[in-house]
């Protein structure tokens with residue numbers, strides 16, 4: 001059995017980093033809470049009794065969701081309207097919740113957008129926006145809130161990457177590269193924070209039915225094959241619950257197989273395969 005600094009035995013439930021984190025009364029901050037996976041994260045966390053801070057640009061949607069969660073689950077819901085493509089967005093969100101007297105126990109770094117098409121055909125403003133939201137804001141928020149959680153001795157961060165992080169994807173090159181950054185950064189952060197009481201899960205969703213395509217991204221495969229957001233989010237929250245928190249979480253066998261196998265294939269033929277699959281759409 002593990003021992004505390006004073007030499008007393010420590011049970012698994014009280015050992016730093018492996019106690020339950022998704023418990024009633026804690027605060028979760030969810031970016032991209034106005035639709036898709038983010039809205040579902042907020043709903044499932046509120047149903048477990050956590051208070052939620054909701055971040056995105058569409059104020060109306062956030063207010064509507066906040067009102068519903070307050071009514072349905074008797075939790076507090078705080079809205080932070082922020083454009084995460086602004087350079088100082090992470091600091092602004094951190095300051096906004098501090099000013100509201102909220103100590104964030106759980107951070108869901110979910111906001112993200114995609115590109116579709118070749119690099120040379122993509123609007124450079126779209127590339128900048130994507131990198132700011134998917135990479136810069138996620139990194140800044142992780143850093144700021146992880147420091148608070150380490151000081152508190154507990155917390156959880158879920159960083160939403162993608163199965164697209166497993167291999168470079170021609171015709172969505174910027175998006176897949178941004179998600180490879182998230183997956184790399186997030187797993188390294190998890191190990192840096194081991195023993196602090198803060199767990200970090202790198203989530204790799206596959207094709208999921210959300211508004212991602214309407215917002216300019218690409219969801220591969222036929223709509224009938226897309227996973228339901230509620231099932232995907234439930235899988236990722238289960239990963240956070242586990243005593244031995246996995247570094248990386250996927251939903252379903254197909255996504256798990258892709259995440260494990262794609263990086264192991266000989267690179268050039270694998271890239272050709274992905275290129276054909278992406279071009280066919």
Ligand SMILES: NC(=O)c1ccc[n+]([C@@H]2O[C@H](COP(=O)([O-])OP(=O)(O)OC[C@H]3O[C@@H](n4cnc5c(N)ncnc54)[C@H](OP(=O)(O)O)[C@@H]3O)[C@@H](O)[C@H]2O)c1
Nearest residue numbers: 032034035036037056057058084112162207208210211212
């Ligand atoms: N759906 C899939 O198949 C899939 C697969 C793998 C990974 N993912 C990842 O899952 C995450 C959630 O995506 P989703 O599928 O749920 O798509 P979605 O329905 O389009 O939701 C995206 C969310 O991100 C927010 N967002 C986008 N740009 C923002 C900005 N500049 N500032 C603040 N918030 C911003 C949007 O809010 P506002 O527009 O209100 O700002 C929205 O709430 C993303 O990171 C995505 O890359 C999705």
